[in-house]
Amino acid sequence: MTRLAQTAGLNDIQREILSTVRDFVDKEIIPVATRLEHRDEYPTEIVEGLKELGLFGLMIPEEYGGLGESLLTYALCVEEIARGWMSVSGIINTHFIVAYMLKQHGTQEQKDTFLPRMALGEVRGAFSMSEPALGSDVSAISSKGVKDGDEYVLNGQKMWLTNGGTSTLVAVLCRSDEGHPEGTAPHKSMTTFLVEKEPGFGEVRPGLTIPGKIDKMGYKGVDTTELIMDDLRIPANRVLGGATGRGFYQMMDGVEVGRVNVAARGCGVAQRAFELGVSYAQQRHTFGKPIAQHQAIQFKLAEMATKVEAAHAMMVNAARKKDSGERNDLEAGMAKYLASEYCKEVVEDAFRIHGGYGFSKEYEIERLYREAPMLLIGEGTAEIQKMIIGRRLLEEYRFQG
Numbered sequence: 001m002t003r004l005a006q007t008a009g010l011n012d013i014q015r016e017i018l019s020t021v022r023d024f025v026d027k028e029i030i031p032v033a034t035r036l037e038h039r040d041e042y043p044t045e046i047v048e049g050l051k052e053l054g055l056f057g058l059m060i061p062e063e064y065g066g067l068g069e070s071l072l073t074y075a076l077c078v079e080e081i082a083r084g085w086m087s088v089s090g091i092i093n094t095h096f097i098v099a100y101m102l103k104q105h106g107t108q109e110q111k112d113t114f115l116p117r118m119a120l121g122e123v124r125g126a127f128s129m130s131e132p133a134l135g136s137d138v139s140a141i142s143s144k145g146v147k148d149g150d151e152y153v154l155n156g157q158k159m160w161l162t163n164g165g166t167s168t169l170v171a172v173l174c175r176s177d178e179g180h181p182e183g184t185a186p187h188k189s190m191t192t193f194l195v196e197k198e199p200g201f202g203e204v205r206p207g208l209t210i211p212g213k214i215d216k217m218g219y220k221g222v223d224t225t226e227l228i229m230d231d232l233r234i235p236a237n238r239v240l241g242g243a244t245g246r247g248f249y250q251m252m253d254g255v256e257v258g259r260v261n262v263a264a265r266g267c268g269v270a271q272r273a274f275e276l277g278v279s280y281a282q283q284r285h286t287f288g289k290p291i292a293q294h295q296a297i298q299f300k301l302a303e304m305a306t307k308v309e310a311a312h313a314m315m316v317n318a319a320r321k322k323d324s325g326e327r328n329d330l331e332a333g334m335a336k337y338l339a340s341e342y343c344k345e346v347v348e349d350a351f352r353i354h355g356g357y358g359f360s361k362e363y364e365i366e367r368l369y370r371e372a373p374m375l376l377i378g379e380g381t382a383e384i385q386k387m388i389i390g391r392r393l394l395e396e397y398r399f400q401g
């Protein structure tokens with residue numbers, strides 16, 4: 001498909017990167033995605049290919065061995081990858097968020113230590129805010145880091161870590177009371193700890209356990225886990241940015257760029273669903289003609305394509321706003337909200353176009369149908385996006401009476 005989801009104004013390098021990624025997706029991801037997904041198998045070969053393409057370092061500055069590309073380039077790559085298999089974009093996304101947080105907020109020593117190896121994909125990032133009792137309400141975090149000499153002692157349980165098993169560096173958000181007396185506002189008493197660990201499951205470092213993979217309805221292949229800290233000792237130089245009390249802002253900054261990427265994933269999955277629907281509609285005949293010739297199906301295709309276009313335009317706008325150095329929380333919230341809702345609707349329409357075959361595991365749309373709902377939840381639910389959008393609108397359109 002070439003007509004939809006085009007992006008005007010890209011430079012030669014961006015066009016070349018995107019064409020290479022699209023080629024990789026068509027040849028190396030789409031042919032194997034559904035088989036691996038049904039087996040819940042980690043896509044090791046695909047990940048190796050992504051490393052060779054330099055995608056783990058796409059936005060890491062060149063001085064640290066990355067490609068130094070913009071958020072827009074990154075988001076467009078994510079869109080392409082999600083078109084092939086959403087789980088693969090999940091493997092890169094948490095890595096990207098941690099690298100971004102290090103780049104924006106890390107001390108020089110932290111950047112020098114981690115970014116060059118992250119650019120190569122040797123160190124792989126995950127980020128951890130959610131706990132069993134909370135996801136949307138980050139201010140309720142109960143995991144704690146307490147200072148003990150030159151170290152912090154971390155205790156608590158975390159939930160829903162994408163890449164929890166395969167990662168080797170986890171940015172963990174904890175409450176830290178050191179220097180922040182009782183009664184300090186929750187967002188001023190949180191700290192991001194950079195926790196290095198071995199990949200795998202079980203006790204991956206003294207005091208740190210990653211139990212097995214959570215069994216999910218979709219978004220398979222990529223490992224999602226819990227993380228248990230039991231007197232986990234972290235040196236003080238692994239506090240992100242070197243000072244406690246900034247963790248909430250650092251994480252929100254990371255999640256904001258993450259939202260553009262979830263929007264990009266929604267765009268990619270919706271594009272694939274459209275491709276599958278428009279192709280099937282021209283092959284399946286009912287009442288003497290291809291179903292694409294029935295107006296009801298053509299209307300569905302028209303709606304699907306319009307949603308693909310609208311979501312892509314909003315995602316690109318949000319990425320460009322961030323790249324220009326402007327605040328983009330409004331645009332990122334809108335793009336994430338719209339792209340994830342439209343993705344679910346486009347996938348549902350493509351599923352309906354497939355009739356009974358859409359329900360068969362032989363058809364790719366079955367996988368997309370189980371994947372799309374995750375985008376309604378990750379990086380903040382629709383309700384949370386609407387809260388962000390609403391608050392920002394009231395700031396922008398303050399009543400002057």
Ligand SMILES: Cc1cc2nc3c(=O)[nH]c(=O)nc-3n(C[C@H](O)[C@H](O)[C@H](O)COP(=O)(O)OP(=O)(O)OC[C@H]3O[C@@H](n4cnc5c(N)ncnc54)[C@H](O)[C@@H]3O)c2cc1C
Nearest residue numbers: 127128129130134135136137160161162378379380381383
């Ligand atoms: C597959 C997967 C991967 C994930 N990966 C990660 C990860 O890598 N790192 C990480 O930290 N987290 C991760 N998460 C967690 C994810 O961010 C949370 O699930 C999400 O933020 C929602 O939180 P919750 O599940 O606790 O739902 P809750 O916060 O309990 O919300 C439940 C419902 O209530 C609604 N709601 C909540 N508060 C309000 C309100 N004030 N007003 C109106 N409605 C409200 C929500 O929109 C939702 O519909 C992942 C989740 C999944 C499913």
